[in-house]
Amino acid sequence: MKTFTRMIRRYVLATAAVVLLVVGLLLGLTVYLGLHYGETSDDRARIGTLAEALTPTADGLQFDPTQTPAQWMQGYDWAMVLDGNGTVIWQYDLPQNLNKHYTASEIASFSRWYLDDWPVFCWTADYGLFVAAQPRGSVWKYNIYSSAALMYAAAAGLLPTLGVLLAAVVGCCVFFSWRGARQLRAIAAGLDTIADGGTVELPTTGYAGELADAVNRASEQLRRRKEIIARLADARTNWIAGVSHDVRTPLVLILGWAEQLEQDAALPAAVRQKAGNIRTQSEKLRALIEDLNLTSKLQYGAQPLRRQPVQAGPLLRRLAAEFCESPLAAGCDMAVELPPDADKAVLHADAALLGRAVENLLNNAARHNAPGVHITLAAVLRENALELTVADDGAGYPAAVLHALQTGETGANTPHILGLHVVEQIAQAHGGSVQFMQNAPQGAKAVVTLPTENQAHR
Template identity: 55%
Template structure:
């Protein structure tokens, strides 16, 4: 069983693939966010602050925006703008709030040049004409500068890639470690399932993440062992009961048969009394046959009947069975016909000849006992693809629908009505063959015995 091994491999590969995908996705998203974050706030402005600062020109001893666009077009999306000279005086402004319209000291310029001026995010550009200050609406963007020593930043940049690799390998190691531990637990479960499938008791250690599953397997194994023990005791009791009853009945039944046969041939008795004795003998023989069938089917069911197989040539074997049965008193009122194909005459079969004879005779008896005389029984043989078939048909009324249903669907086994036919099924199964019961056309019963050739 390699199901759990495949499951673990797929789990490990899937975990590694997902991890690598997440790492690549994180790094890609980080770069994408960093790239676009610097331009997202400018997407609402017609022109960038650098373009506006470059568009300032001196004309008629004053500053003004390039007349390619109107000031409103240049400043679309911005709140205000101003230009300071070297002394901090305002030499140009656009919509500058009144409270901001004054000169600025060096300290004030140093304060707002980095981040904000009175809550307005501002961008400063030092040009030849002065310091150009452009403001955005309050709360429109977030601005903050981070200072760091060059040596620390250099160390971070140089150590970032090894650190990322270390983290990735650490995560992979944890995944492999946990997967290995999980695989060991699942291998124990796999061995337990294999043992359970072979009918052996299972006792798995209840630990790890498969503890619940191991506990369930242990409980299932205990229940199956208990149930198998109950079934074994029941089957043993049944077999012993059948054997004991058969042994106890055998002696009185032999006496009844002997006395009935003596009375049947006693000329001092009347013909009517002799006929009654004959019926007693016939019914007693049926009882003896039924007891033998019960013993045989019980042995075959539990493998207590050893097969004494040897090589048998099909042609002479079938001729002997048909001839002996036809000469027996059981065949009174019936005719028999044996039709063997030429390619089956010398077929070699490895069978228990006694059991196979019993199976065929059971079919003959079934045709004669359950049909009014005269009955014609035909035995045919045919061969194909490494098998040989023995086909037995009669001209009777055929199998009753209930009996045929029980035979085909395996219901009602060991009932007296089909016990002999059930023995045929068991004998064929013991030989690695099969039997099929059906109706003959136009009338009668038909049974097909299939056996493998040697």
């Protein structure tokens, strides 16, 4: 919005600058034309010099011998001298039809206007009236009369009049710019509202009406798309929840029957082993369904966060104990590393969700490594943030899995990472982050960074 206001301000200032520039150029052009053509058209001064160069001699009137007559007459077609009676007593290249006697009225007429379409200029000398003609069409020669009071008033009011006109032009530019700026500011505010996820309905009158109508149509289209996306999200969430509910009941029965068969001593060992495999795979399926349901809720904000102060040490020790009691821990060696400051750190978190994230990391380390893998659950307090680390010395993350975890890019051949994706979502829901990497010298490592209670409330 501030950028848009600055743009409008620059537009107004640029308009005023253009007006000032145009006025300055017009004034400069007027001065230039006056100086340039004034020097070449100062005919009164030239005719006087030419008349003074003509002097009486014993042989009649002749030009000053310092120049030839042609040089003196440069720029003139012809010249003549009339005596007091209007008789031509000297001439230079005078056309034959003009070599005649002139009456007083004829002299008065051509001295003001033209003589046979020649612009002529007159100069009174002791020897008579000197008349010289410039080429036809070279001079605009008319006498203009005006009241002296008017000319004085015009001269005195020239600068104020220019100032008023300039102020009027600038005022008009500012006024129309202000009117346009009001509409543009409304459109800019509407765009900000759309960017924030809202909808607008701007008035479509004025010169910016088409732009406002386009913004209204864009707002309506975005509103409809949001409704469609929301319906699709609800449908997906409801479908996943429904499928999870429908699958959970028969899955419980399968798990119960498999466990009974696995513990039935009357059955052969091979059968009990197959029953155990059925139970193990069913537990994986149950975990997958729970992860799928949870990731859907987290993605669309349908999973409420029941945050409360949680001490890190007791929570992590409980999660470690629960994992050690599970069948997955049978082939694992586990260690918990909790320094005193990390043990006493308090998290503002949903204990159940946070427990699910740690459980997924521990289960992932146990499932995807051969028996005998060593798993470490550690916590370190760093500047109001708690780093939870789950590391193992197994085979490490496959390259495709690590690429998908670190870049977020997935494809048709991307391995199953739903459980680890749930860990990412839970960390982000708590204002934290997670990093997946290879452990040194071997194995996989996941580091979950969570703000402590003081940092989480900032």
